[in-house]
Amino acid sequence: MTDQEKLLQELLEKHKAGTLKPADRYAIPPQLMPAQDEIERRSNVNEVATGYTETQARLEALRCLQCKNAPCVQGCPVKIKIKEFIAEIADGNFQKALDIIRENSLLPAVCGRVCPQEVQCQLPCTVGKKFKDVNKAVSIGRLERFVADWGRAQHDESIPQIAAETGKKVAVIGSGPGGIVVATDVRRAGHDVTIFEAFHKTGGVMVYGIPEFRLPKALVKEEIDQLEKMGVKIVCNFVVGRTKSIKQLMDEDGFDAVYIGVGAGLPMFMSIEGEHLVGVYSANEYLTRANLMRAYDFGKGADTPIAMSKRVAVVGGGNVAMDSARTAVRLGAEKVYLVYRRSEKEMPARVEEVHHAKEEGIEFHLLQNPKRILGNAEGVVTAIECLKYELGEPDSSGRRRPVPIEGSEFTIDVDTVIIAIGNGANPLIGQTTPGLELNKWGNIIVDDNCKTAIDGVYAGGDIVLGAATVILAMGQGRTAAAAINEYLKNK
Amino acid sequence: MADIESPLIASAAKPGQFVIVCLSSAYSERIPLTIAGSDPKKGTIRLIWQAVGKSTTELGHLEVGDEIENILGPLGKPTHIEKFGTVVCVGGGIGNAPLLPIATGMKKAGNKVISIIGARTKELLILEEDFKAISDELIVVTDDGSYGKKALVTEPLKEVCRRPEKPALAVAIGPAIMMKFCCATTKEFDIPTVVSLNTIMIDGTGMCGGCRVEVGGQTKFVCVDGPEFDGHKVNFDLMMKRMQAYKKQEAQALEEYNKKHKCRIGLDK
Numbered sequence: 001m002t003d004q005e006k007l008l009q010e011l012l013e014k015h016k017a018g019t020l021k022p023a024d025r026y027a028i029p030p031q032l033m034p035a036q037d038e039i040e041r042r043s044n045v046n047e048v049a050t051g052y053t054e055t056q057a058r059l060e061a062l063r064c065l066q067c068k069n070a071p072c073v074q075g076c077p078v079k080i081k082i083k084e085f086i087a088e089i090a091d092g093n094f095q096k097a098l099d100i101i102r103e104n105s106l107l108p109a110v111c112g113r114v115c116p117q118e119v120q121c122q123l124p125c126t127v128g129k130k131f132k133d134v135n136k137a138v139s140i141g142r143l144e145r146f147v148a149d150w151g152r153a154q155h156d157e158s159i160p161q162i163a164a165e166t167g168k169k170v171a172v173i174g175s176g177p178g179g180i181v182v183a184t185d186v187r188r189a190g191h192d193v194t195i196f197e198a199f200h201k202t203g204g205v206m207v208y209g210i211p212e213f214r215l216p217k218a219l220v221k222e223e224i225d226q227l228e229k230m231g232v233k234i235v236c237n238f239v240v241g242r243t244k245s246i247k248q249l250m251d252e253d254g255f256d257a258v259y260i261g262v263g264a265g266l267p268m269f270m271s272i273e274g275e276h277l278v279g280v281y282s283a284n285e286y287l288t289r290a291n292l293m294r295a296y297d298f299g300k301g302a303d304t305p306i307a308m309s310k311r312v313a314v315v316g317g318g319n320v321a322m323d324s325a326r327t328a329v330r331l332g333a334e335k336v337y338l339v340y341r342r343s344e345k346e347m348p349a350r351v352e353e354v355h356h357a358k359e360e361g362i363e364f365h366l367l368q369n370p371k372r373i374l375g376n377a378e379g380v381v382t383a384i385e386c387l388k389y390e391l392g393e394p395d396s397s398g399r400r401r402p403v404p405i406e407g408s409e410f411t412i413d414v415d416t417v418i419i420a421i422g423n424g425a426n427p428l429i430g431q432t433t434p435g436l437e438l439n440k441w442g443n444i445i446v447d448d449n450c451k452t453a454i455d456g457v458y459a460g461g462d463i464v465l466g467a468a469t470v471i472l473a474m475g476q477g478r479t480a481a482a483a484i485n486e487y488l489k490n491k
Numbered sequence: 492m493a494d495i496e497s498p499l500i501a502s503a504a505k506p507g508q509f510v511i512v513c514l515s516s517a518y519s520e521r522i523p524l525t526i527a528g529s530d531p532k533k534g535t536i537r538l539i540w541q542a543v544g545k546s547t548t549e550l551g552h553l554e555v556g557d558e559i560e561n562i563l564g565p566l567g568k569p570t571h572i573e574k575f576g577t578v579v580c581v582g583g584g585i586g587n588a589p590l591l592p593i594a595t596g597m598k599k600a601g602n603k604v605i606s607i608i609g610a611r612t613k614e615l616l617i618l619e620e621d622f623k624a625i626s627d628e629l630i631v632v633t634d635d636g637s638y639g640k641k642a643l644v645t646e647p648l649k650e651v652c653r654r655p656e657k658p659a660l661a662v663a664i665g666p667a668i669m670m671k672f673c674c675a676t677t678k679e680f681d682i683p684t685v686v687s688l689n690t691i692m693i694d695g696t697g698m699c700g701g702c703r704v705e706v707g708g709q710t711k712f713v714c715v716d717g718p719e720f721d722g723h724k725v726n727f728d729l730m731m732k733r734m735q736a737y738k739k740q741e742a743q744a745l746e747e748y749n750k751k752h753k754c755r756i757g758l759d760k
């Protein structure tokens with residue numbers, strides 16, 4: 001028996017006897033996420049975090065104090081019954097734990113991996129507060145992932161119960177997390193659901209954005225397979241607004257309701273000199289080429305000619321920036337710089353990703369920002385000129401505003417620049433759907449039920465919220481699905 | 492050239508729009524191709540391309556009856572067609588393909604259509620008969636003089652612009668360098684000029700920014716804002732540099748492909 005197993009046994013005995021004190025729980029070491037070797041993983045695309053063992057999961061679960069007021073739930077956008085599912089893990093009832101999570105979340109294997117837990121459920125966690133360190137909070141996300149992976153390993157082929165066919169038709173536009181959730185919930189109510197996806201593969205950002213090493217594509221595929229088993233129809237290579245408009249879908253094809261989940265679009269650039277040079281990519285382009293078109297197999301069959309980058313600068317500090325930088329490492333770049341204009345504290349990326357990025361040798365250039373991109377006579381990137389910054393007064397986002405230091409220019413030699421500073425709204429649906437109301441950034445305006453200005457048309461996810469998260473898209477999907485089911489009842 | 496069965500796209504396609512073709516879901520490059528014509532009744536669209544890289548070469552090796560795994564469209568904003576008066580349509584090389592439905596549309600809308608079509612050499616000249624059928628006047632040129640007049644398209648274009656009956660609009664589609672010089676020509680005469688840009692594309696829905704160009708000092712996305720733009724505002728020099736972007740890797744991919752398909756290539760020659 002390993003030390004860990006011994007510890008667990010002791011604790012479980014106390015737990016059963018009802019003598020496990022908060023002090024005992026605090027004393028349990030926070031369970032670290034096992035990960036692939038930091039050198040080895042630089043040259044493969046396998047998942048980096050390998051997941052808790054059963055023993056680890058139960059130890060971590062025993063760290064939870066089972067607070068009466070469960071502050072963690074307030075931090076969860078979909079209000080998963082956190083302490084209840086964690087209690088089941090401690091007792092070894094993994095199926096029960098999974099059932100509890102599933103009441104509120106349909107994609108636990110995804111959310112357990114990609115949610116920014118440290119600013120959601122884990123932020124208000126009492127254990128973290130006690131240690132004055134959010135990184136010592138109960139690892140709710142890792143536990144969620146453990147349960148979800150355990151469930152996947154059981155190869156449960158059963159499909160959710162579906163109500164009698166209503167004969168009503170619902171179109172879901174976009175197959176991202178929001179679309180998947182809407183399709184599931186609306187199909188369960190017995191409606192005839194078709195998902196329309198522009199890409200040749202389903203899954204949205206989970207497939208073309210978030211890299212394999214962080215979210216294995218097989219996992220997203222399982223969710224899509226489940227949808228198909230439930231009788232949801234999936235049509236790829238179909239751009240709503242071009243192949244057919246929403247109005248045509250409703251008037252000609254008889255769809256009674258529509259959910260718009262087309263995600264973010266229009267990557268932002270910095271409007272600096274040199275952004276049109278060869279070797280400057282938006283993160284979306286870079287990641288799409290790498291993920292969807294498997295650029296990492298270039299020469300082995302993948303055609304996408306992603307640049308053979310050797311020295312890469314990534315601009316930005318979010319998950320997208322980390323994903324781009326870490327993808328560049330895996331595509332064989334020798335030097336990868338991450339340029340961010342604020343300090344590490346302000347980085348919006350998940351803490352775990354920042355940590356993994358550093359381990360993988362990515363060089364962080366904080367409080368710096370590009371001023372221009374330099375190129376040679378052929379118009380190919382040769383270097384990036386940056387300015388140093390210092391933090392000034394807090395701005396509207398509450399973060400301290402970075403102020404450039406005059407005369408601090410310096411250059412870094414690179415052959416590739418990846419811009420990861422956010423996205424605007426996808427304009428296509430707005431342009432082709434008269435009657436839809438948009439805000440000044442082009443995001444669709446919806447009410448509390450995710451209904452748009454058009455009857456029968458609902459929207460959610462990044463196209464409504466601006467660039468958001470998987471869990472927020474999922475939450476809106478649930479709201480919209482409930483509203484659609486209600487709307488169709490009376491139609 | 493090929494007619495491709497895709498009833499949904501065929502019934503939605505309008506002049507000026509394009510599709511994205513992707514030969515294999517697992518690996519392939521996504522290639523944007525302008526629609527050269529569509530037949531909603533038969534449910535087919537016509538695509539015309541030149542084998543320049545691996546994917547376009549591979550596309551050319553498909554046989555009648557073969558299936559294309561993915562085809563997405565119609566994308567881009569349709570051409571704005573109305574009665575302008577005299578419209579001069581200038582096409583170069585493969586650009587004559589997307590130009591044809593636009594010229595046809597212009598004619599149907601009651602315009603006087605003057606078409607100038609050009610190619611490097613006789614063998615590369617396409618659609619002459621089709622243009623003849625819909626144009627009030629047709630001028631054919633080749634770079635090497637092997638057919639029609641030996642000239643670049645800009646030469647007859649200038650002559651047409653000079654006429655007393657000045658064209659109300661010019662439409663130019665072809666290689667970037669040709670469009671650049673057509674625009675320089677029409678600018679002298681203050682004739683509004685529409686160009687259709689064929690940049691690198693990935694998603695075609697405004698998500699990746701790979702198709703970006705500079706128009707009037709602003710960044711525009713060809714797939715959602717275009718493909719047609721005011722030619723006098725397009726920064727062609729920047730665009731041409733970007734088009735070179737993946738040339739080296741493309742060449743490598745083509746070479747690999749050709750190595751594997753030696754016998755087929757042999758037959759084609």
Ligand SMILES: Cc1cc2nc3c(=O)[nH]c(=O)nc-3n(C[C@H](O)[C@H](O)[C@H](O)COP(=O)(O)OP(=O)(O)OC[C@H]3O[C@@H](n4cnc5c(N)ncnc54)[C@H](O)[C@@H]3O)c2cc1C
Nearest residue numbers: 114174176178198204205209240263461462468469470473
């Ligand atoms: C690189 C990257 C890393 C990220 N990391 C994280 C993370 O760690 N944690 C997290 O919570 N969030 C992360 N996000 C954000 C998260 O992925 C998104 O917030 C979420 O996916 C939004 O979901 P959605 O339902 O709005 O649709 P999306 O996932 O955006 O999918 C929209 C789908 O609609 C399709 N579509 C678009 N237009 C049309 C049309 N006209 N017709 C038909 N289909 C169309 C698109 O092709 C796409 O498949 C990341 C995003 C990126 C890009």
Ligand code: FES
Nearest residue numbers: 695697699700714
């Ligand atoms: S092709 Fe991706 S934004 Fe235009």
